[in-house]
Amino acid sequence: MFLEVQHIVKSFGDEKVVKDLNFSLSAKHTLSILGKSGCGKTTMLKTIGGLVPPDSGKILLNGEDITETKPEKRSIVYLYQEDLLFPHLNAFENIAFGLRLKKIPEGLIKEKVEHMLHSLELEGQADKMPTQLSGGQRQRVSFGRAISTNPSLLLLDEPFGSLDTGTRKRMQELFKKLTEEFDITSLFVTHDLKEAVLMGNQIGFMQDGVLKVYEDKKDFIQDPQTGVQSEIEFWGGLL
Amino acid sequence: MRIKKLNIGILLFVLVGVVPFAAAFIYALLYSFGIIGVANDGFTLQFWESVITSGTFFKSFGYSFLIALVAVAISVGGALWITLKFRQQLETRFMSFIIYLPLAVPGIVTGFFTFQLFSKGGFFARISHKLGFITEASQFPDLVNDGLAIGIIFSFLTMITPFFVLLFLNVYKNERVEELSILAQSLGANANQISRRVFLPILLKKTWVLIVLYFIFLLGAYEVPLILGQESPQMLSVLIIQEIKQYDLDKISEGYVVAVLYTLIVSVAAILLFLPKRKRAYAT
Numbered sequence: 405m406f407l408e409v410q411h412i413v414k415s416f417g418d419e420k421v422v423k424d425l426n427f428s429l430s431a432k433h434t435l436s437i438l439g440k441s442g443c444g445k446t447t448m449l450k451t452i453g454g455l456v457p458p459d460s461g462k463i464l465l466n467g468e469d470i471t472e473t474k475p476e477k478r479s480i481v482y483l484y485q486e487d488l489l490f491p492h493l494n495a496f497e498n499i500a501f502g503l504r505l506k507k508i509p510e511g512l513i514k515e516k517v518e519h520m521l522h523s524l525e526l527e528g529q530a531d532k533m534p535t536q537l538s539g540g541q542r543q544r545v546s547f548g549r550a551i552s553t554n555p556s557l558l559l560l561d562e563p564f565g566s567l568d569t570g571t572r573k574r575m576q577e578l579f580k581k582l583t584e585e586f587d588i589t590s591l592f593v594t595h596d597l598k599e600a601v602l603m604g605n606q607i608g609f610m611q612d613g614v615l616k617v618y619e620d621k622k623d624f625i626q627d628p629q630t631g632v633q634s635e636i637e638f639w640g641g642l643l
Numbered sequence: 644m645r646i647k648k649l650n651i652g653i654l655l656f657v658l659v660g661v662v663p664f665a666a667a668f669i670y671a672l673l674y675s676f677g678i679i680g681v682a683n684d685g686f687t688l689q690f691w692e693s694v695i696t697s698g699t700f701f702k703s704f705g706y707s708f709l710i711a712l713v714a715v716a717i718s719v720g721g722a723l724w725i726t727l728k729f730r731q732q733l734e735t736r737f738m739s740f741i742i743y744l745p746l747a748v749p750g751i752v753t754g755f756f757t758f759q760l761f762s763k764g765g766f767f768a769r770i771s772h773k774l775g776f777i778t779e780a781s782q783f784p785d786l787v788n789d790g791l792a793i794g795i796i797f798s799f800l801t802m803i804t805p806f807f808v809l810l811f812l813n814v815y816k817n818e819r820v821e822e823l824s825i826l827a828q829s830l831g832a833n834a835n836q837i838s839r840r841v842f843l844p845i846l847l848k849k850t851w852v853l854i855v856l857y858f859i860f861l862l863g864a865y866e867v868p869l870i871l872g873q874e875s876p877q878m879l880s881v882l883i884i885q886e887i888k889q890y891d892l893d894k895i896s897e898g899y900v901v902a903v904l905y906t907l908i909v910s911v912a913a914i915l916l917f918l919p920k921r922k923r924a925y926a927t
Binding site: 453455475476477479480481482484488490491492501502504505506549550553 | 818819822823825826827828829830831832833836840841844845848
């Protein structure tokens with residue numbers, strides 16, 4: 405397996421936020437993780453990204469133990485819920501940020517960023533500052549910045565939570581397209597049922613710090629805990 | 644209704660902000676050309692010639708410029724370092740109170756304290772004497788009223804560094820530099836790269852206007868250089884007041900020449916600095 409998370413536990417004070425986290429994920433796959441606010445999703449992502457140290461457990465990426473590896477050395481990019489762009493850089497420079505850290509030649513950076521801007525349908529927006537972009541455009545730049553560094557794993561923390569329905573749908577389609585184009589392996593955290601089903605090859609449900617990963621989507625749909633059944637009943641009742 | 648309110652606002656701004664300044668400037672300009680003034684009897688370039696050929700103004704301007712530049716550079720650098728290293732400690736209630744405290748101390752008091760601490764008969768000179776480092780007061784180094792303006796720069800630092808610390812802490816919070824730093828780290832940046840590519844550019848880009856304004860404020864500072872400055876060259880404001888208050892009536896007009904020159908240089912510099920970049924500063 406490409407990503408293996410083994411017995412990860414994380415507490416803040418007396419509160420155990422992540423309890424015995426165990427799952428694995430194949431390369432180029434997306435694991436959608438559904439869960440209510442405060443169930444430990446963000447802490448789980450930050451622990452995998454190295455931004456929060458676990459109390460115990462092990463994280464293996466491509467067979468290598470990265471539990472103690474510094475975040476900047478993990479090749480794992482954590483994406484915030486909001487479209488958090490560097491305010492002093494334009495769209496081009498935001499996408500080029502990670503590439504410049506790797507000291508890639510200028511010509512190659514230009515080529516990669518222009519290709520990314522094209523993939524993100526952001527042609528003509530390269531010189532715009534974050535304040536001159538719409539919410540959807542900012543989120544796309546944010547994606548582009550994360551993907552351009554070619555990370556081994558992408559951690560998405562409710563990435564479309566702040567977008568309106570229409571933009572959210574377009575972003576979901578774009579994300580699907582990008583995961584195929586750039587062979588992305590990702591953990592996609594959301595609290596939207598439909599989005600979880602649409603975005604993931606696998607689905608997990610997190611409750612009170614415990615993550616349950618389902619064998620297939622049918623199991624997920626049939627589990628009354630996930631809320632899918634009550635949704636079906638609700639919409640069926642309207643017909 | 645809205646247009647009416649806007650017009651009243653503009654009128655008030657002109658009355659309070661522009662008219663007094665313009666009137667004082669015109670008065671100084673007329674005085675400098677000998678058109679008005681007790682001993683003057685008509686238009687002359689004599690006072691301008693005298694000020695420009697003597698070089699006192701330029702020496703004084705250069706001296707003030709250097710002092711203000713050194714004080715601003717050290718205090719901005721120090722405040723950035725303090726913000727970067729001690730941000731969490733500074734957010735406690737006690738520390739935020741401590742950092743606000745120096746802002747409430749008037750410049751004249753700061754100047755007086757500095758004099759008491761660093762003069763040849765001051766606190767540190769006495770301690771040095773007690774400890775046997777010096778045997779008489781004249782052996783204590785010149786730290787006030789000195790050529791290197793150490794006393795003035797020290798006072799300026801104690802006055803403006805807390806202000807910059809508070810400013811940077813505020814921008815750090817508002818611009819979400821903490822989250823951006825985590826994001827940069829996640830993208831592969833080490834601590835040094837985070838400082839150079841995220842922390843410094845964001846904070847400096849958001850505050851450069853205030854930094855420049857503080858530089859201009861220090862350029863024209865009066866009380867501190869009056870107490871801690873040397874005889875010659877003097878900082879600009881001290882020179883202007885000294886000229887204007889002289890018994891030699893010609894010197895009054897020369898004082899106004901210096902004031903006019905100073906106002907013109909600062910105004911032109913401010914226009915050049917702020918106008919072309921105003922749009923960009925607000926766009927970011």
